[in-house]
Amino acid sequence: LVMSAVNWLGRVLPEAPLQVMRADAKGKEAPVIGHPAIALLKRPNPFYSGATLWKTFALSWISEGNPYYLKVRNGFGQVIQLWYVPPSMITPRWPEDGSDFISYYEYQADGRTYKIEVDGILHFRDGADPKNMGRTGLSPVASVLREICADNEVPAFHFLLLKAGGVPPVVLSLKDGQSGTQFDPAEIKAKYIAATTGDQRGKVFVSGNAVELTKVGFSPAEM
DSSP, X not given: OHHHHHHHHHHHGGGSOOOOEEEOTTSOEEEOTTXXXXXXXXXXXXXXXXXXXXXXXXXXXXXXXXXXXXXXXXXXXXXEXXXXXXXXXXXXXXXXXXXXXXXXXXXXXXXXXXXXEGGGEEEOOSSOOGGGTTSXXXXXXXXXXXXXXXXXXXXXXXXXXXXTTTXXXXXXXXXXXXXXTTXXXXXXXXXXXXXXXXXXXXXXXXXXXXXXXXXXXXXXXXX
């Protein structure tokens, strides 16, 4: 459901024609023809298009509320490239006394931490997170993230249960009073898995030992 919203926003954002507007002395706005910002957003870097950039924007906007882009400048200080940075890899930092709203951004990649000045990052915020006085945005999805993760576990469990032929996890052990001299746990386990999973699931499992099977999970009927 979340990705449906992400894909929809990512598809419609590139459809909007981009314009840079400039106001005259009377406050009347008119489009600036050929502004370099338009070309930059249409081709943010040599490796992906503007449509890809807006896809990344949609993903971070809906799931995190904080799309980040790293600015690359030429020798004249002009921004010539934009690179998407996943929100999990970058964090705004500020002094404990609050003397500066954001001092810099901390970027982590390949096991290393980089300090990036504020003017080196393009940061969009969806609203304001009260936990840090609005230094980052707050996505509505974050408030239901626990429920989303729980919902994702359901089909994963169903898949694993069906892959095992509907057989819940079990414990195989010798019955009371039986000798373990000829009992090979690894061999019994391998035979049981071979008879109850994959293409062989549903077939008869036979053991030369008097073993006891104890269920440690839910049966399909119980689920």
